[in-house]
Amino acid sequence: SAMNSGEVVGLLSSHSVLPDDFFYIPAGTVHAIGKNIVLLEVQQASDITYRIYDWDRLDSNGRPRELHTEQALEAINFNCEGQGKLRITPISNQSQNLLKCEYFNINRLNLTSPFEIDRYTFDSFALYFCVDGSFKLIYQEGEVNVGIGELVLVPAEIKVFSISPKNTAKVIEVTMD
Numbered sequence: 001s002a003m004n005s006g007e008v009v010g011l012l013s014s015h016s017v018l019p020d021d022f023f024y025i026p027a028g029t030v031h032a033i034g035k036n037i038v039l040l041e042v043q044q045a046s047d048i049t050y051r052i053y054d055w056d057r058l059d060s061n062g063r064p065r066e067l068h069t070e071q072a073l074e075a076i077n078f079n080c081e082g083q084g085k086l087r088i089t090p091i092s093n094q095s096q097n098l099l100k101c102e103y104f105n106i107n108r109l110n111l112t113s114p115f116e117i118d119r120y121t122f123d124s125f126a127l128y129f130c131v132d133g134s135f136k137l138i139y140q141e142g143e144v145n146v147g148i149g150e151l152v153l154v155p156a157e158i159k160v161f162s163i164s165p166k167n168t169a170k171v172i173e174v175t176m177d
Contacts, residue, residue: 014034015084015085017037020090020131020170021085022098022108023084023085024084027046027077028075028076030052038149040129040131040172042104042106042172043103044103044104048075050072051065051066052068052069053067086098090110090170091110092110092112093113095107095108095109095115096108103176104176105174105175108170108173109170111163111169111171112165112168114162114163114165115163116160116162117160117161117163118159118160119158120159122156123156124175124176125153126154126173126175127151127154127175128151128154128163128171128172128173129151129172129174130146130148130150130171131170131171133148133167133168133169133170134146134148134165134166134169135163135169135171136163136164136166137152137154137162137164138161138164139158139161140160
């Protein structure tokens with residue numbers, strides 16, 4: 001049954017955002033990103049985004065962007081259990097799992113010293129995103145410098161490497177294992 005907009009608004013919640021916060025927002029969850037927030041969004045591959053409201057933004061031709069209210073109402077998951085902000089205290093110099101689901105695995109690395117990674121038992125690429133600080137990804141054939149806001153993709157063929165922080169580095173690791 002269709003819900004009117006007053007009923008939908010009653011289901012929404014808002015969260016203040018601080019550095020190192022982690023949110024789990026499954027597919028079908030209505031969400032928006034507030035002003036002045038920089039984030040890393042990891043999601044399964046999809047070409048679908050349904051806009052319910054668009055803050056009166058205009059497209060390149062100066063017209064309001066298309067809304068998808070009816071399609072969104074059909075796709076929204078109204079069961080909000082187990083969603084939202086997860087409070088996970090950072091741990092230094094070890095891989096800390098934040099989320100494992102059928103599509104991807106997300107780990108956090110808060111590094112003050114070099115961290116060795118062995119992916120011999122895995123057959124997929126891995127992504128390393130620098131949230132804060134900087135690091136050097138060192139592998140047999142060379143090294144890559146990675147700064148804040150940058151991402152490096154390590155192909156599946158590279159099995160052993162290390163991440164060496166310049167001083168400190170906060171790193172998000174995304175894998176398909």
